[in-house]
Amino acid sequence: MGEVAAEEERKQSLIFAINGERYELSESDIDPSITLLEFLRYRTPFKSVKLGCGEGGCGACIVLLSKYDPVLDRVEDSTVSSCLTLVCSLNGCSITTAEGVGNSKDGFHPIQERFVGFHASQCGFCTPGMCVSMFSALVNAEKRNRSKPRPGFSNLTVSEAEKAIAGNLCRCTGYRPIADACKSFAADVDMEDLGYNSFWKKGESDEEKMSRLPKYNRNSSSPKFPEFLKKEIKAGADLTSKGYHWYSPSSIEKLQSILKNIEANDGTSMKIVVGNTGTGYYKEVEHYDNYIDLKYIPELSTIVKDQTGIEIGAAVTISKAIEVLEQENVSDSPVENKTVFKKIAEHMEKIASGFVRNSGSVGGNLMMVQRKQFPSDIATILLPVDAIVNLMVGQKLEKLTLEDFLGRPPLDSRAILLSIKIPVWELTKDISSETDTMFLFETYRAAARPLGNALPYLNAAFLAKVSFCRNSTGAILNTCRLSFGAFASKHPVRARNVEEFLIGKVLSVGLMYEAVKLLETTVIPKDGISHSAYKSSLAVGFLFEFLSPLINAPDQISGGLCDGDNCYMLKDSSKIKENNYKLNGTKFPTLLSSSKQNIQSSDEYRPVGQPVTKVGATIQASGEAVFVDDIPAPGNCLYGAFVYSTEPLARVKSITFKSESPPVGITALICVKDIPGKNLGCTSVFGEEPLYADEFAQFAGDRIAFVVADTQKHADLAANLAVIDYDKENISPPILTVEEAVERGSFFQVPFAKPEQVGDFSEGMAEADRQILSAEIKLGSQYYFYMETQTALAVPDEDNSMVVYTSTQCPQIAQETIAQCLGLPANNIRVITRRLGGGFGGKSLRAVSVATACAVAAYKLQRPVRVYVNRKTDMIMAGGRHPMKITYSVGFKDSGKITALKLDILIDAGIFPDVSIVMPGAIVGSLKKYDWGALSFDIKLCKTNLPSRSAMRGPGEVQAAFIAEAIIEHVASTLSIEVDTVRSINLHTYNSLGLFYKSAAGEPSEYTLPAVWDKLATSSSFHQRIEMIEEFNRSNKWRKRGISRVPVLQEVTVRPTPAKVSILRDGSIAVEVGGVDMGQGLWTKVKQVAAYGLGLIKRGGTEELLEKVRVIQSDTLSLIQGGFTGGSTTSESSCEAVRLCCNVLVERLTALKEQLMEQTGTLEWETLILQAYQTSVNLSASTLFIPEFTSMQYLNYGAAVSEVEVNLLTGETTILRSDIIYDCGQSLNPAVDLGQIEGAYVQGIGFFMFEEYPTSSNGLVTTNGTWSYKVPTLDTIPKQFNVEILNSGHHQKRVLSSKASGEPPLTLAVSVHCATRAAIAEARRQLGLWNRVDDSNSRAFQLEVPAVMPVVKERCGFDSVQKFLQWTMGTK
């Protein structure tokens, strides 16, 4: 065979490596639309890549992609999101997944081991992605030419280690331990800064600490690029398969010829591909006939630098562009150039996250703006620097300005962007020698997350050449380019009228005011877009920030325009930079800077009380831990996807599909008529809900049918194509608000668990000096954002039985529901749950219907059926936290002592009862944290045509924490006294505690809140910091700080829970418990208690027993009465049930033990057990732990202090520091409890500050992915995060003296909201001054939840810049 023929043949297949193994796919094997994630999960054993979002927004699917450059004989390694990367683009690449980084067979990598020891994995769903991100950072750091690090450390810096994981989401840990695990590799880390871990003890030297860390060897940690790939692969693949074509042209000419051929084949569709990350946003579902990968065309993949500028090939990745632009900063090019390149690179680093930038191209980004109006950063920042675009349309090459390129009508799919050129910038010599000149270039973006992974609300870039006349005091703009983008115009625009207005004039406050007014009429977001006023105000803020350092402020304006500085003529650009720096408020690091954990562990019940690492954490880190969707598909398995209603209330006439022929791969469409038994999606003590809509869809998101197909992708595609024919005739309008529910008397009854009023409200009001009457608060919802969405697998078995694997917090309820739905006895249904990728309440009852849908389909089709609900559908159907409307009246003394509180609360429960009837009790239980004097309430559960709201971590309690603090704040602002004083005055005494909580109050010694409250004031330097903040606020105009201390007092209930402990012949121990491990460490605590309990037989050696215990998955036919996991107490009650079982076993073994001791003088566990087997001692014990009625409820205490800084120009809130003290009684496992406290707190930050979960006017959830739903990331948690776990000693009625930690700390995050409110109050006081109005109203305002940037900015004044300028002019 000739060489050419051989080359041709080679190109007909796709060759790559996964974890060193060779994969060759022949043409017939390939669908060009298949992503790497699909390939890995469905066609290889490597399941560590998790599907968290499918849109590049979470990092759960990250792999390391290595490419070999034969010319330079160099390997490039970078992370990419496998959910967006197309397999066909991987010819010749080597892929490393978390299993490839380290695994149980070949040994774990120190990254994985350190994750375990730092307790950085809870549910473990995000952990493989985190480890791969860190691995990539290490691999790349080791390639850098830096001075040799200390032995045992890497070349990485602390900041690089943190940035490595900044784009990865974790919903469990709160990030601190993950950051610590990563930082432990950094050459410049201070060991003192590394948080609580299982490696070393407090007080050990740095050397000792280092020696205890799993060893890191710099040389052996790189992935080895397989030699066979180096030899085999020289180019991209050209493939033809099943009518699809994948081309990888290696020159422009070849590209032209391919395009020509495709054009000749009229009607065939085509897609240009580079990184394919665009599909993360546009969610393309269609298949194309032709795919053309541009990466192999040299002109498109290189960056060329010359005297005239830098030309970036369109297929160059954003990461590569950043790298090259940064290098320019150290070159000898003119300073203006350096400024431009440096700023562009800095800005680009905030685009998406590292793993998207590593594959996303600059050209792809610009084409997305050009064709589809994508809110790009790159287009905005390249606009003012006069970037030039090289375009190829057909055979024609064109050179045009970026502005013209963007302004053209959308180019057709055959137009190819070749390159973008950033021209050289230098100060021209046309400015007379009488002047000093300066070049300025700045870029701006306001986004929910400072480090990116969030699209900007608005971005901007300004370029100016400024001259300062030596004889006068003014600065004149000679050149001015102002570009604004992402504000819903078609594409970024230059504000030309403002530019023209400013050019040639001496800058002054007055001129700036006029410019700002003009700008307001220029950057006007499209009608109907969200946050339009906010976006306008951002534009003004950015311009002000850019220009104000140039203005010669009059002396009488204290501090000048720039905070705290004499703003004289600023001819020195470094001075301007410094002033900008002050203005922007970026003085603190963007990431977690320090943290302290103070933990008192106890030895009383060893190994209980020890920071034992999480069960299964290593296999979670390597991705070998098996989640439901990782269970290999049984032969013949089908996949399902829900078809849901988009109408809130309508008759469903029919379901058809958009396509003419039935969608590909579809097997069945299951709906209500296919249910053999009762139409039940869930049945529990709280009520029932149907599985499928029967005649009527009752809310947008209601399950109407379940499409079953041969793959998950086909099922999802088919569900997308479903068209529901609705009929709304003669149907009364849906109820979409609580007010409508009240009007129409639509409520759920609360048959039990009704909370009781305290005292007499009228008497309390009569005692009051002042009253606030009928004030209103509204609270929205929150989505669970478990990283693993709802999932289940149902496998029909013999004799009408069924095994259902589901990710649920309540397997027993799933079993009962499925049985009734199928019309079978419950013993036919075995529900198995091993682990959850996060639950947070969302996998309680909400998961049951998903499992039931699979079971019904599997039963009908008599084939296994599974589902992994996609993120969008999950978000639409989930329901989430209960929104509510609260009206309160409160009476209080002039001292701030509250005497009476009355609340009318309307809870939006959605359409079905779910667990909503527990809400009134939960709300009141947490609301009573203050002594209100008398407490009266009327709480209504409104039934609306909205998704059923369910329990979400701290259900009702979080809302109550907010309501309580909002009332306290309101009282304080009315009285104009310090809010902390009002809080302190109204904290319970032990007497009032008893009045409000009855027996749950416990013994006086157990009431630790007052001590915690005072201790926290000292440990957080609360009072000193108040003074420092006052000083800060006096000297800073555009940044204000606030601080707040809040308590938590939360009631929890211990429920009956079963357990079974079995000792096997070899001495190993199997434990089954009612509780499910969803990341909260339940299994770990259970394991410790089992070792402790059985250890009582022989005193000592419990560590050895610990190794012998295995907690096994929940199986509803093996252990019954499991109930549900939730309410923070399932860990302790499971532990207690296990302890009771151990007591029984110890008792059974005691006689034998004594006999053995007598005979041999020693006691070996294995011998004892063997003897027990031989003498037929029953070595399996099970029990149902039933808590005593009088002590089943108890109170948890803690407090938090948070300090924040608000940027008045953008509304951004930075949490500077949070300090928490939390009483865990005697923690069963302080590492686990610390993880719960930190993780819950950060989830609370999400609720109070970031997570918007609204619906459209017809009730359909509108934030349905990572693009719009923003959970906290590493860059949004407190910069200093200090947690102390208080060991409050012996608690006789608690399980081994322990207390709960899962939910109460979440409510403490209200401290962040309150601190933000305090900072805003300062901003409003200042605004009052500028407005020349009395500031007494500045504190009387509501701050919505979540206090997202637009909300904060609005409260600080959308027009604060204008007001300030007017005021400045007035004081001249």
Ligand SMILES: Cc1cc2nc3c(=O)[nH]c(=O)nc-3n(C[C@H](O)[C@H](O)[C@H](O)COP(=O)(O)OP(=O)(O)OC[C@H]3O[C@@H](n4cnc5c(N)ncnc54)[C@H](O)[C@@H]3O)c2cc1C
């Ligand atoms: C999670 C996430 C967050 C993001 N955040 C931001 C952000 O904050 N700011 C921001 O600006 N961007 C953001 N992006 C967008 C990102 O920059 C783009 O997705 C990326 O640059 C596109 O490059 P690509 O190579 O992957 O393009 P592809 O996805 O391969 O292509 C995108 C589109 O452009 C076409 N195309 C690509 N190259 C060419 C070419 N040379 N000629 C003609 N057509 C072409 C393709 O046909 C396709 O239609 C984000 C993306 C993701 C996934």
Ligand code: FES
């Ligand atoms: S699943 Fe790929 S980034 Fe979320």
Ligand code: FES
């Ligand atoms: S451990 Fe990170 S999402 Fe659960």
